[in-house]
Amino acid sequence: MRTGRVEAFSDGVIAILITVMVLELHVPSEPTWKALTAELPVLLAYLLSFVYLGIYWNNHHHMLAAVSRVSGGVLWANLHLLFWLSLVPFVTAWMSETGFATVPTAAYGIVLLLAALAFTLLKNTLLRAQGGDSRLRTAIGRDLKGKVSPILYTVGIGLSFVAEWLGIAAYVLVALIWLVPDRRVERTLGQAAEDEDPVRSR
Amino acid sequence: MRTGRVEAFSDGVIAILITVMVLELHVPSEPTWKALTAELPVLLAYLLSFVYLGIYWNNHHHMLAAVSRVSGGVLWANLHLLFWLSLVPFVTAWMSETGFATVPTAAYGIVLLLAALAFTLLKNTLLRAQGGDSRLRTAIGRDLKGKVSPILYTVGIGLSFVAEWLGIAAYVLVALIWLVPDRRVERTLGQAAEDEDPVRSR
Amino acid sequence: MRTGRVEAFSDGVIAILITVMVLELHVPSEPTWKALTAELPVLLAYLLSFVYLGIYWNNHHHMLAAVSRVSGGVLWANLHLLFWLSLVPFVTAWMSETGFATVPTAAYGIVLLLAALAFTLLKNTLLRAQGGDSRLRTAIGRDLKGKVSPILYTVGIGLSFVAEWLGIAAYVLVALIWLVPDRRVERTLGQAAEDEDPVRSR
Amino acid sequence: MRTGRVEAFSDGVIAILITVMVLELHVPSEPTWKALTAELPVLLAYLLSFVYLGIYWNNHHHMLAAVSRVSGGVLWANLHLLFWLSLVPFVTAWMSETGFATVPTAAYGIVLLLAALAFTLLKNTLLRAQGGDSRLRTAIGRDLKGKVSPILYTVGIGLSFVAEWLGIAAYVLVALIWLVPDRRVERTLGQAAEDEDPVRSR
Numbered sequence: 067m068r069t070g071r072v073e074a075f076s077d078g079v080i081a082i083l084i085t086v087m088v089l090e091l092h093v094p095s096e097p098t099w100k101a102l103t104a105e106l107p108v109l110l111a112y113l114l115s116f117v118y119l120g121i122y123w124n125n126h127h128h129m130l131a132a133v134s135r136v137s138g139g140v141l142w143a144n145l146h147l148l149f150w151l152s153l154v155p156f157v158t159a160w161m162s163e164t165g166f167a168t169v170p171t172a173a174y175g176i177v178l179l180l181a182a183l184a185f186t187l188l189k190n191t192l193l194r195a196q197g198g199d200s201r202l203r204t205a206i207g208r209d210l211k212g213k214v215s216p217i218l219y220t221v222g223i224g225l226s227f228v229a230e231w232l233g234i235a236a237y238v239l240v241a242l243i244w245l246v247p248d249r250r251v252e253r254t255l256g257q258a259a260e261d262e263d264p265v266r267s268r
Numbered sequence: 269m270r271t272g273r274v275e276a277f278s279d280g281v282i283a284i285l286i287t288v289m290v291l292e293l294h295v296p297s298e299p300t301w302k303a304l305t306a307e308l309p310v311l312l313a314y315l316l317s318f319v320y321l322g323i324y325w326n327n328h329h330h331m332l333a334a335v336s337r338v339s340g341g342v343l344w345a346n347l348h349l350l351f352w353l354s355l356v357p358f359v360t361a362w363m364s365e366t367g368f369a370t371v372p373t374a375a376y377g378i379v380l381l382l383a384a385l386a387f388t389l390l391k392n393t394l395l396r397a398q399g400g401d402s403r404l405r406t407a408i409g410r411d412l413k414g415k416v417s418p419i420l421y422t423v424g425i426g427l428s429f430v431a432e433w434l435g436i437a438a439y440v441l442v443a444l445i446w447l448v449p450d451r452r453v454e455r456t457l458g459q460a461a462e463d464e465d466p467v468r469s470r
Numbered sequence: 471m472r473t474g475r476v477e478a479f480s481d482g483v484i485a486i487l488i489t490v491m492v493l494e495l496h497v498p499s500e501p502t503w504k505a506l507t508a509e510l511p512v513l514l515a516y517l518l519s520f521v522y523l524g525i526y527w528n529n530h531h532h533m534l535a536a537v538s539r540v541s542g543g544v545l546w547a548n549l550h551l552l553f554w555l556s557l558v559p560f561v562t563a564w565m566s567e568t569g570f571a572t573v574p575t576a577a578y579g580i581v582l583l584l585a586a587l588a589f590t591l592l593k594n595t596l597l598r599a600q601g602g603d604s605r606l607r608t609a610i611g612r613d614l615k616g617k618v619s620p621i622l623y624t625v626g627i628g629l630s631f632v633a634e635w636l637g638i639a640a641y642v643l644v645a646l647i648w649l650v651p652d653r654r655v656e657r658t659l660g661q662a663a664e665d666e667d668p669v670r671s672r
Numbered sequence: 673m674r675t676g677r678v679e680a681f682s683d684g685v686i687a688i689l690i691t692v693m694v695l696e697l698h699v700p701s702e703p704t705w706k707a708l709t710a711e712l713p714v715l716l717a718y719l720l721s722f723v724y725l726g727i728y729w730n731n732h733h734h735m736l737a738a739v740s741r742v743s744g745g746v747l748w749a750n751l752h753l754l755f756w757l758s759l760v761p762f763v764t765a766w767m768s769e770t771g772f773a774t775v776p777t778a779a780y781g782i783v784l785l786l787a788a789l790a791f792t793l794l795k796n797t798l799l800r801a802q803g804g805d806s807r808l809r810t811a812i813g814r815d816l817k818g819k820v821s822p823i824l825y826t827v828g829i830g831l832s833f834v835a836e837w838l839g840i841a842a843y844v845l846v847a848l849i850w851l852v853p854d855r856r857v858e859r860t861l862g863q864a865a866e867d868e869d870p871v872r873s874r
Binding site: 138142 | 301
Binding site: 270276277280281285288291340343347350351354355358361362365369370371372375 | 484490501528
C-alpha cells in the first residue's frame with residue numbers, strides 16, 4: 067500500500083483537531099481588554115496544544131516521507147496515535163476551564179505521554195515494515211528526543227501534584243525541545259529525495 | 269473517473285466524523301479523578317465509535333486501492349455509506365448520554381447495521397463496474413466477515429432489549445472480528461501493486 | 471494552475487459542511503422511539519441537505535474532471551459557490567428547528583437558488599477559461615437540469631408562502647432530478663480520459 | 673521535502689476554519705424575516721471573514737505553486753500563519769456578538785495584522801529556501817499589496833477607537849484590494865508551469 071491515503075487521512079484528522087479547539091474558546095463575556103485578558107490562560111493552553119499538534123504533524127510528515135509503503139499494522143498504529151491526539155482538545159478544555167487544577171493538568175500530561183508512546187509504536191511498526199537498513203532508520207538516528215520526551219512527561223505528571231505550574235513547565239519544555247530544528251534529519255531526507263525517481267507522486 | 273477524489277472526499281468525511289465526536293465529550297464538571305471516571309462510559313462509547321469509523325476507513329482504503337476507475341453509481345453508493353456513518357456521532361451521543369438505555373443502544377446497532385449494508389452495496393457496485401474477473405474480487409475473496417457482521421448486528425439489536433450490555437457486547441465482538449488482520453487481502457494487494465505502473469500517482 | 475488544490479479545498483469544505491450538520495442534530499431528550507420520532511423532521515431535513523451537498527460534490531467532481539487548468543477567476547467563482555453552500559447548514563437548522571415555518575422554508579430555497587446560480591457562474595467561468603470547443607462544453611451539453619433547477623427553486627420559494635410542504639416538495643423534486651444518472655456525461659468523460667496521458671496525476 | 677502535504681494540511685485547516693464559523697451563526701429565534709435581519713451584522717461579519725480566509729487560501733495557493741521544495745523552517749512558518757488564521761473565527765464571533773464594539777473590532781484588526789505579518793514571514797522563509805533568482809521572486813514582484821496591507825490594518829485598528837465602522841471600513845478596503853485580480857502573477861506562473869515537467873504530480 068502507498069502512503070498517500072494514510073498521510074491524507076492523518077492530515078485531515080490533525081487539521082480538524084487543531085481547529086476544533088477554537089470552538090472550545092469561549093467568546094469573552096464583555097467587549098473589554100480586561101474580559102479578553104481573563105481568557106488568556108485558555109488562549110495560552112490553546113497555543114500549547116496547537117504547538118503540540120503542530121509538532122506531531124511535523125514529525126508524522128517527516129517520518130512518512132521516509133517510507134514508501136505501509137502495511138495493515140501501520141494503519142492501525144496510525145489510528146492508535148490519532149486516537150490519543152483526538153483527546154488533546156478534551157484535556158485542553160478540562161485543564162483550562164478548571165484554571166489549571168491539579169488533576170486536569172496531570173490528565174493533560176497523561177494524554178501527551180500516551181500519544182508519545184503511540185508515536186514510538188508507530189515508528190517501530192514502520193521500521194519493522196521497512197527492514198533493517200532502511201532510509202527511515204538513517205533519518206531517525208538515535209532518536210534522543212523521542213526517548214527523552216516520555217521521561218519528561220512522566221516527570222511533569224508527577225510535578226503537577228506538587229505545583230500545577232511545574233507540570234506545565236515540563237510540558238512546555240518538551241514542546242521547546244521539539245521546536246528546535248533537527249538539521250541532520252532534513253539533510254538525510256533531502257539527499258534521499260534527490261536519489262529517487264523524480265516522478266514520485268505527492 | 270479516477271478514484272482520487274472519491275478517496276479524498278471519503279477521507280475528509282470520515283476524518284471529520286471521527287473528530288466531531290470529541291466535541292460531544294463534555295468536560296467533567298469538577299477537576300477530580302472521580303468526575304473523570306463518571307465520564308468513563310461516554311469515553312468508552314467514543315472509543316468504540318472511533319474504532320468502528322477506523323475500521324470503515326481501513327476497509328474503504330483497501331477496497332478502493334483494488335480498483336482504478338469509478339462510475340457515477342459508485343459515487344452515490346459511496347455517499348450512501350457516508351450518510352449512515354455520519355449518524356454514528358448522533359447515536360453515540362444518544363446512547364452514552366442516556367447511560368446506555370435500551371432504545372438508544374438498539375438504535376446504535378441499527379445505524380451500524382445500515383452502514384454495513386451500505387458498505388456491501390458499495391462493494392457490489394464496485395464489483396459490477398470492474399467486471400467479473402477483477403483484482404477487487406480476488407482481494408475480497410469469500411468476504412466471511414462482511415457476511416457475518418450484519419447477522420451479529422441484528423443479534424445485538426435484539427439482545428439490547430434483553431440486556432443493554434449484551435447488545436454492546438455483540439457490537440464489540442464485530443469490531444474485534446474486523447480488528448484481526450486479514451493477511452490474505454494485503455498479500456493480494458501487495459502483489460498487484462508491484463505489477464502496476466510504478467508512476468501511478470497517490 | 472492545476473486543478474488539484476481547488477478540488478482538494480472544495481472537497482474539504484463540502485465534506486465539513488456535510489458533517490457539521492450532524493452537530494446541529496439534537497440528541498433526543500428521552501431514550502424512547504417516540505422521542506426519536508419527534509426528531510424525524512429534523513433528520514429528514516438533514517437527509518435532504520446531505521443529498522443536496524452530495525449532488526453539488528458530484529457535479530463539482532464531474533465538472534472539474536473535464537478541465538485541466540484553472541485561472542484566478544475560477545478560484546473566486548469556486549469560493550463564491552462554497553459560500554452559498556456554507557449557509558446550507560444554517561438554513562437547514564433554522565427550517566427544521568422552527569418546524570418548517572414559512573419564512574425559513576423560503577430562506578432555504580433562496581440559499582439553494584443562490585448556490586445554483588453560483589454553480590452556473592463557476593461553469594461559465596470555467597468554459598471561458600477553456601476556450602470554445604473544449605471537452606467541458608461537450609460534457610455539459612445542453613445542461614437542461616442546470617437551466618430548469620433555478621426555475622423550480624423560484625417556484626418552490628413562492629409555493630412555500632402558500633403551503634410550506636409544497637415548497638419542500640419542489641426542493642425534493644430538484645434533488646430527484648439530479649439523482650437520476652446522466653449517462654451521456656459519463657460516457658464523454660470516460661472516452662476523454664482514455665485519450666489522455668495515462669500518467670496524469672490524481 | 674515536497675510541497676504536497678503542506679498544501680494538503682493548509683487546505684484542511686483553512687477549509688475547516690471557513691466552515692467552523694458557520695457553527696457560530698445562531699439560528700434566528702423566530703421564523704420571520706425580521707429575526708433574520710437582526711442576524712444580518714453577524715452574517716456580514718461571517719462574509720468578511722469568509723472572504724479573508726478565501727484570500728489567504730488563494731494567496732497561499734499561488735505562493736506554494738511557485739515553489740517545489742520546502743524546508744523544516746517553512747513548515748513552522750506555515751503553522752505560525754495557520755495559528756493566527758485559526759483565531760479569526762474567535763474574533764469574528766466576539767466582534768459580531770458584541771455588536772461591533774470598540775475593543776473586539778480592534779482585536780479583529782490585530783489578528784488580521786498578525787496573520788499578514790505571518791504571511792510575510794512565510795514568504796521570506798520560502799524565498800530564502802529557494803535562493804535569490806527563483807521563480808517565486810519573479811511571481812511575487814514588488815508585492816505592493818503585501819506591503820500596504822499591514823499599514824492599512826494598523827490604521828484600521830486605530831480608527832476603530834474613533835468609530836468602529838471606520839475600522840471595519842479599513843478592513844473591508846484591504847479585502848477589496850486583494851480581491852482585484854493580479855494578472856501579472858498568474859502570467860508568470862502560467863509560463864513557468866509550461867516550462868515544467870508535465871508529469872509533476874498534484
